[in-house]
Amino acid sequence: MNSAAADEILVLTNVESAYGPIRAIRGVSLKVRRGEIATVLGSNGAGKTTILKTISGILDPTRGSVHFKGADITAGDPAAIVRRGLVHVPEGREVFPLLSVRENLLMGAYTRRDRDGVARDMEQAFAYFPILKERLHQEAGLLSGGQQQMLAIARALVAAPELILLDEPSLGLSPRLTYEIFEIVVRINRERGTTVLLVEQNASMALNVADYGYVLENGRIVMEDRCAVLREKEDVKEFYLGMKAGGVRGERRWKKRKTWR
Amino acid sequence: MSGLWNLATVERRSGVLTPGDTLPQLFLNAVAARGDAVWMREKKLGLWRAWSWREAAVAVREIAMGLAALGLQPGAMASILANTVVDWVLADVGILCAGGVTNGIYPTDSASQVEYLCADSGTCILFVEDEEQLDKLLAVWPRLPLLQHAIVFDMKGLGEFDDARVMSLAALRELGRAFDAANPGEYERRCASRGPDDLAILVYTSGTTGRPKGAMQLHGAITWTLRQIGVHLPQVQGDERMCFLPLCHIAERVLGAYSSIYSGAILNFVENPDTVAENVREISPTVFFAVPRVWEKFYSGVVIAVKEAGRVQQLAYRWAIGVGERVADCVLARRPVPQSLRWQFRLARFVALDNVRKSVGIHRARYLLTGAAPISPDLVRWFMALGVPMLEGWGMTETCTVGMINRADAIKVGTIGPPIEGVQARIDAATGEIQLRGRNVFAGYLNQPEKTAEAIDADGWLHTGDVGEVDAEGHFRITDRMKDIIITAGGKNVTPSEWENELKFSPYITDAVVIGDKRPYLVCIVMIDQENVERFAQDHDVPFSNYASLTRAPEVLALIQREVDKVNAKFARVEQVKRFWLLDTQLGAEDEELTPTMKLKRKLVENKYASQIEAMYRA
Secondary structure: OOHHHHHEEEEEEEEEEEEOOEEEEEEEEEEEEOOOEEEEEEOOOOOHHHHHHHHOOOOOOOEEEEEEOOEEOOOOOHHHHHHOOEEEEOOOOOOOOOOEHHHHHHHHOOOOOOHHHHHHHHHHHHHHOHHHHHOOOOEHHHOOHHHHHHHHHHHHHOOOOOEEEEEOOOOOOOHHHHHHHHHHHHHHHHHHOOEEEEEEOOHHHHHHHOOEEEEEEOOEEEEEEEHHHHOOOHHHHHHOOOOOOOOOOOOOOOOOOOOOO | OOOOOOOHHHOOOOOOOOOOOOHHHHHHHHHHHHOOOEEEEEEEOOEEEEEEHHHHHHHHHHHHHHHHHOOOOOOOEEEEEOOOOHHHHHHHHHHHHOOOEEEEEOOOOOHHHHHHHHHHHOEEEEEEOOHHHHHHHHHHHHHOOOOOEEEEOOOOOOOOOOOOOEEEHHHHHHHHHHHHHHOOOHHHHHHOOOOOOOEEEEEEOOOOOOOOOEEEEEHHHHHHHHHHHHHHOOOOOOOEEEEOOOOOOHHHHHHHHHHHHHHOOEEEEOOOHHHHHHHHHHHOOOEEEEOHHHHHHHHHHHHHHHHHOOHHHHHHHHHHHHHHHHHHHHHHOOOOOOHHHHHHHHHHHHHHHHHHHHHHOOOOOOEEEEOOOOOOHHHHHHHHHOOOOEEEEEEEHHHOEEEEEOOHHHOOOOOOEOEOOOOEEEEOOOOOEEEEEOOOOOOOEOOOHHHHHHHEOOOOOEEEEEEEEEOOOOOEEEEEEHHHOEEOOOOOEEOHHHHHHHHHOOOOEEEEEEEOOOOOOEEEEEEEOHHHHHHHHHHOOOOOOOHHHHHHOHHHHHHHHHHHHHHHOOOOHHHOEEEEEEOOOOOOOOOOOEOOOOOEOHHHHHHHOHHHHHHHHHO
């Protein structure tokens, strides 16, 4: 295996997934390099969440393969995939509302046997999210949306992941909270060296924190590049960042045709 | 259930369907004869809405009078910048009935092209489809002093916009109603103001080199051509037709819109260019004109569907199409079709061919008409094998569409047929150029007397620029465009379009340009069919992310190599293509590389991709 391939912690090749007769992703090939934050941008229904579900084994692809750290994990058992070091933070947090914060975190450590390590990682999670320590014995369902999102990320951290799949962490959060959470995601990435695959609708935020980006439309990748480059692309500006030239009349309703170059 | 052996339904008929030597006369006579019958249909919010002749006549009258109120003088120019929609046709006929001249502008043209076309044609009034098109005009309007007014078909998004020079089509019609009431007899006077020798429409040729040239067509030439079209391409009131190609192009304008005024065939407008395939199935036209690109798309759709079908279906299709081919062979060789083969063909239709026809939407079609670009003979044979006669014709902007056409009872695949009745054609002995003389030849290029003199000689022969040959029966065959002929470094003359057309027959290839003038061998730039190549990549687990990576995948290159090899096998050594390169950007109608009819522009592509071409010669 050459060094470039060794760098690639996650490789998807021609993955197709379907919900019954509806093909949600239609041949997606993407790579995530070790230590980077990669992002998949796309509008509602583009297939972003489906990609993550397919990677973490919740959904079995109809075609294609998923490789994690060089091993084939296509359609693998989700728990086994977590043990390999790949954790999924689902859309809409999905914390266990009737369990306490502490119990929620212990659920994240379900696959681990080394109690010392779990305790260490839990402390580390509290360092990132001090509020969780204050609410340690409170039921998770009573936390605010932002706190629940923090809990979901912390729960992922106690599984000691090498790669976190992060699905729409900004969902339903205020811009300020969104900003805070993204800041912590970047810190986790830089300090722990955890690779992150981020799926976001908030394109401007995602492009600012991520290193490499893919644009997904109708279940297909139409563009990929370093985020610094993507931010400058005309189509990304107009369709994802909401920046458009006003035109001759100073207002413009019509949309130009996407070309993705 | 008839077959190809009985082409009585396509028989030529003479006699004038609708009299009139100018387009306004023709339209008035058509309305008088057809009244409440349906002329056009358009789909709005998912529902088809019909326009009767009478309704259309009211709209046309109001538009014409509105233009008169705005000061459009007889003989003055008005342009239309819009997609193919009902309002386009109404505005066009409205301009003509006001005594004006209509010029069409492609909706894919850029603001600077709009500026050039408006300035060159001397446009006084411009019709635009919507705010998107209006924005192009607003960007260049300060440099167009002649242009007084803009009329917008669709005012969505312009509610806040206020400019005295811009009004909606509805407002124009209102203005026209008032003007008409105040000036009785003016409409009739305007309609009668034009004679057969007056300019009717201006059609800009796409111009692969240099600026587009505005070809002038007179009322008399158009109405004469319409009568000839009526003879060779019979259609009657109630025939269902599709209107979907750009109306600025002479083909859809004359063969589609005007010939439906002449014959009474119903024009069905597609929703937008992306829904053509679905709309064909919905409308199932009885007479269907399209360009080769559309036929290629239909064919590759069927080929791919068969590939994905079950074993039994595949066998059924192969057997059925085989029977169809044998019938087509008999008909093309003008041998009687044996009774046993007729029975087999009936079975073949029942087993597979009828379904194929339905899946395309041509199950009601009496005949298909192809033109505007060369078509692969194999493709014509395939449609014939389905049991639908396909007539290949030839024409150009300068011949007011059809100049030559295959007759249904004497189809010769690979030829463009003999000239239409009343048109003479000959081949220049020295150059091999096809030359044409007849009433349908255009009146010259606007503002360009030298170019006109180059095109029409002193004796009235039109120099078509196409090189070809003629057989004993008078069927012409085009070998290439004169300026496209390649002379290799070895001194061999090669006509690239034959090779290109064979390659385009592949479902994986949309268009190709062969290059090799003054070069040791031929190379080729290929534009892949995105949909089908993507499907191929999926089926064969070829990883790709976007279009560019698709064109670089080794498996895709191997696939195209196989297609190239297949075509090469049909050609002599010097005519074979040694290397190819896949265009790595996905092109759309807005791109300069494509003509509005989605053909690659040879010269432009050659210049733009010079470095890639050089690389093919270095490798």
